[in-house]
Amino acid sequence: xxxxxxxxxxxxxxxxxxxxxxxxxxxxxxxxxxxxxxxxxxxxxxxxxxxxxxxxxxxxxxxxxxxxxxxxxxxxxxxxxxxxxxxxxxxxxxxxxxxxxxxxxxxxxxxxxxxxxxxxxxxxxxxxxxxxxxxxxxxxxxxxxxxxxxxxxxxxxxxxxxxxxxxxxxxxxxxxxxxxxxxxxxxxxxxxxxxxxxxxxxxxxxxxxxxxxxxxxxxxxxxxxxxxxxxxxxxxxxxxxxxxxxxxxxxxxxxxxxxxxxxxxxxxxxxxxxxxxxxxxxxxxxxxxxxxxxxx
Numbered sequence: 508x509x510x511x512x513x514x515x516x517x518x519x520x521x522x523x524x525x526x527x528x529x530x531x532x533x534x535x536x537x538x539x540x541x542x543x544x545x546x547x548x549x550x551x552x553x554x555x556x557x558x559x560x561x562x563x564x565x566x567x568x569x570x571x572x573x574x575x576x577x578x579x580x581x582x583x584x585x586x587x588x589x590x591x592x593x594x595x596x597x598x599x600x601x602x603x604x605x606x607x608x609x610x611x612x613x614x615x616x617x618x619x620x621x622x623x624x625x626x627x628x629x630x631x632x633x634x635x636x637x638x639x640x641x642x643x644x645x646x647x648x649x650x651x652x653x654x655x656x657x658x659x660x661x662x663x664x665x666x667x668x669x670x671x672x673x674x675x676x677x678x679x680x681x682x683x684x685x686x687x688x689x690x691x692x693x694x695x696x697x698x699x700x701x702x703x704x705x706x707x708x709x710x711x712x713x714x715x716x717x718x719x720x721x722x723x724x725x726x727x728x729x730x731x732x733x734x735x736x737x738x739x740x741x742x743x744x745x746x747x748x749x750x751x752x753x754x755x756x757x758x759x760x761x762x763x764x765x766x767x768x769x770x771x772x773x774x775x776x777x778x779x780x781x782x783x784x785x786x787x788x789x790x791x792x793x794x795x796x797x798x799x800x801x802x803x
Contacts, residue, residue: 515570515587516540519703524568527707531714534563541571541587545594546656546671553596553658553667564714568593568706572673589678589688591702594671595619595710596658597717599724606665607724613771613786614728616641616655618720619670621738622712623651627674630700630708633692636743639764639773640787643674644743647795648687650675674709676702729769739767748796749775751785761796 516538524536542548549567571587585592599607599615620637627635627643627650638644643651651674660666675681675688677699689699700708720727720734727734739745745766750759762775762783772784773793 514540516568517570517588518701519568519570519706524703524707528566528710528714531711532563532718533566533710533714535565536710537565537567539567539569541573542567542569543573544671545569545572545592546654546669549594549596549671550656550658550669553669564710564717565596566593566710585673585675585678590676591674591706591709592672593706593710594669595713596667596669598665598667599717599721600665601721601724607721610770611724611728612657612666612668613655614720615668615670615717616653616787617738617767617771618716618734619653619655619672619713620651621741622716623653623672623674623709624741626705626708626712627689630705631689631693631698633689637738637741639742639744639767639793640771645687645692648685650687650689650692670713672709674705676700676705728771735767742767744773744793750794750796751775752791752793753785753789754791764793 519538521536521538524538525533528536539548545567549565569592572592597615599612601607617637617640620641620643623643624635624637627633633645635643635645635650641653642649651672653670653672656669658667658669675686677690678688679690681688690696693699716734726732729735744764746764748761748763750761752759760777762777764773765776765782766774768774768784770786772786774782774784776782
């Protein structure tokens, strides 16, 4: 049995991660060998503090997640020691300490996708893009999925959100043809980053992106905002004709994705010219209207 099978998180060193991420505002980075779900583990840890949020971000990373879930409660499991699987707990407040407006909370998923896409591009040169609402793709194949969980707020306290992600790194075989990994996408196998290096880059970018947003949440994420424009520029969904499967609908809606709404919704223009906005909870899936189906 290989060492990674015995200790899936052996290549993560908590003290090194903490040292690297302390300047980005992380109060703790916990490494666990195996866990059912990093989102569940961290959400329960936050809830147990009964409103004592402290200062800074918290993160947990695992070598193997046995009960990983995606949007709409879909399962997702990768072999031990092959993916970067983590969650971050954040309590988004502005520079005055006021909680973000509730309608901006859905942006956290897109900001994590934005951070992962940037880190992957910088470290590997792989042309990663964001697929609304919660995936990172490479050449129309899924590299990463993201899921946000709201922790039940304590009365009078700002809500905490746990944002988790799983990035395929060293897998050479994947369970579905619509998925990929960095090992399959890089030109040179030596260019595949270490899991610890990729994790550090992603968490640092996410913290810095969150800090930028918190300087002026409504301005940065509102129409014409700098950060909102950066996310839209990475969004492969925009400008494409897409097929939206809506709950209970017999036939999908075919429309052109034109932008993002104020709460991170997908704005589409139907063939009759009318515009619609859909949040992640409003749709079963979004796929390209023509050609390969792409990941659900």
